[in-house]
Amino acid sequence: xxxxxxxxxxxxxxxxxxxxxxxxxxxxxxxxxxxxxxxxxxxxxxxxxxxxxxxxxxxxxxxxxxxxxxxxxxxxxxxxxxxxxxxxxxxxxxxxxxxxxxxxxxxxxxxxxxxxxxxxxxxxxxxxxxxxxxxxxxxxxxxxxxxxxxxxxxxxxxxxxxxxxxxxxxxxxxxxxxxxxxxxxxxxxxxxxxxxxxxxxxxxxxxxxxxxxxxxxxxxxxxxxxxxxxxxxxxxxxxxxxxxxxxxxxxxxxxxxxxxxxxxxxxxxxxxxxxxxxxxxxxxxxxxxxxxxxxxxxxxxxxxxxxxxxxxxxxxxxxxxxxxxxxxxxxxxxxxxxxxxxxxxxxxxxxxxxxxxxxxxxxxxxxxxxxxxxxxxxxxxxxxxxxxxxxxxxxxxxxxxxxxxxxxxxxxxxxxxxxxxxxxxxxxxxxxxxxxxxxxxxxxxxxxxxxxxxxxxxxxxxx
Ligand code: LLP
Numbered sequence: 001x002x003x004x005x006x007x008x009x010x011x012x013x014x015x016x017x018x019x020x021x022x023x024x025x026x027x028x029x030x031x032x033x034x035x036x037x038x039x040x041x042x043x044x045x046x047x048x049x050x051x052x053x054x055x056x057x058x059x060x061x062x063x064x065x066x067x068x069x070x071x072x073x074x075x076x077x078x079x080x081x082x083x084x085x086x087x088x089x090x091x092x093x094x095x096x097x098x099x100x101x102x103x104x105x106x107x108x109x110x111x112x113x114x115x116x117x118x119x120x121x122x123x124x125x126x127x128x129x130x131x132x133x134x135x136x137x138x139x140x141x142x143x144x145x146x147x148x149x150x151x152x153x154x155x156x157x158x159x160x161x162x163x164x165x166x167x168x169x170x171x172x173x174x175x176x177x178x179x180x181x182x183x184x185x186x187x188x189x190x191x192x193x194x195x196x197x198x199x200x201x202x203x204x205x206x207x208x209x210x211x212x213x214x215x216x217x218x219x220x221x222x223x224x225x226x227x228x229x230x231x232x233x234x235x236x237x238x239x240x241x242x243x244x245x246x247x248x249x250x251x252x253x254x255x256x257x258x259x260x261x262x263x264x265x266x267x268x269x270x271x272x273x274x275x276x277x278x279x280x281x282x283x284x285x286x287x288x289x290x291x292x293x294x295x296x297x298x299x300x301x302x303x304x305x306x307x308x309x310x311x312x313x314x315x316x317x318x319x320x321x322x323x324x325x326x327x328x329x330x331x332x333x334x335x336x337x338x339x340x341x342x343x344x345x346x347x348x349x350x351x352x353x354x355x356x357x358x359x360x361x362x363x364x365x366x367x368x369x370x371x372x373x374x375x376x377x378x379x380x381x382x383x384x385x386x387x388x389x390x391x392x393x394x395x396x397x398x399x400x401x402x403x404x405x406x407x408x409x410x411x412x413x414x415x416x417x418x419x420x421x422x423x424x425x426x427x428x429x430x431x432x433x434x435x436x437x438x439x440x441x442x443x444x445x446x447x448x449x450x451x452x453x454x455x456x457x458x459x460x461x462x463x
């Protein structure tokens with residue numbers, strides 16, 4: 001992010017302190033279409049509205065903090081991915097980004113498949129009626145019970161992540177008298193340009209089986225020999241919040257290289273290739289994500305070209321976007337509690353949530369934007385840090401942002417692009433209750449995940 005020179009009129013700082021911020025926007029009331037969904041606008045009173053409902057009403061009815069999710073936007077993004085890849089490919093929504101039963105039903109209706117990575121996600125999918133053959137089951141340490149449940153349910157594919165798991169799944173499938181369709185997840189040795197904690201294709205980490213040293217080829221050899229397994233393809237996921245397509249290009253090249261080696265050694269052409277998820281979204285105005293149709297075109301071209309060169313029949317491609325579908329569809333609505341100006345530094349704006357509803361800033365140094373939501377203001381911009389209510393100084397929601405200088409307790413502020421990995425990574429730290437997810441559509445709002453209550457907390461405390 002660029003850093004500004006001294007911007008016009010910050011209220012509490014003559015010289016701006018170190019930080020990752022651009023110059024204050026000329027109009028603090030404007031909503032940047034990069035980070036705000038199209039359906040979010042301001043009404044004539046300046047109050048933010050989404051899907052035809054204003055946020056003051058939402059706050060009154062459902063309380064704050066709350067994740068406000070625009071169902072039409074979610075469906076439109078899911079559909080855009082589906083359409084972009086067409087009928088020759090499969091889109092598996094990555095449930096880890098955010099999963100609830102309503103989401104599963106929307107995906108089902110929009111023709112997407114689902115990637116789950118735990119027994120809990122599998123249970124959610126099945127309980128919402130997702131057809132098991134449209135579910136892929138991931139994870140580097142699936143338990144025996146989870147594998148058994150997935151095989152019994154008849155999931156469409158299990159993505160094998162280790163040598164031990166190859167044997168484990170084969171054994172369970174055989175015990176249950178079935179042949180499980182599987183893919184093998186490999187690491188292709190790509191350094192994805194993203195935060196270290198969310199990069200997954202380099203070799204020194206826990207996921208997948210390295211291509212290097214012939215390990216992936218050996219995994220294929222073993223899987224092909226086992227009666228309980230039907231090996232249908234190779235899987236690669238290079239990381240998350242990636243904008244640069246070159247990592248996918250290298251990954252596709254290496255995966256196709258393996259498919260070629262498999263054909264040469266075993267006389268088998270595996271019919272599927274999964275390139276994972278990881279496409280980035282805009283959290284701030286500085287991010288420029290690609291559209292699904294561009295991504296689909298690029299990935300399809302890469303795979304087709306590589307397969308032609310290797311004289312292989314082009315396999316069926318699948319992808320697993322999570323963030324790119326749900327991320328931009330929701331914002332978090334907070335009420336401002338205290339506003340604490342620190343002279344020469346910045347103003348600390350405390351909200352009624354924090355790292356328990358958005359751990360991403362603390363964990364990945366993620367950047368977010370924020371807007372005053374309950375009114376407009378002509379006050380001068382002030383440099384702020386939006387922080388939570390937790391007992392930890394790293395409890396930061398938005399590290400550096402400009403908000404109007406007249407911001408006051410009771411104002412509502414909204415942080416956009418919190419649909420992915422915020423509710424799904426939410427915690428009860430300090431026994432703070434996890435916020436609800438309120439879905440809006442056509443002027444109607446409904447809770448799809450309710451707010452946690454003290455009763456919920458105490459129910460688990462049986463000592
Ligand atoms: N497929 C696999 C095998 C994955 O491991 C993941 C994400 C995805 C697909 C979906 O990736 P997406 O399209 O959502 O980037 N908590 C982190 C992200 C962790 C991603 C883990 N795997 C964050 O908040 O940025």
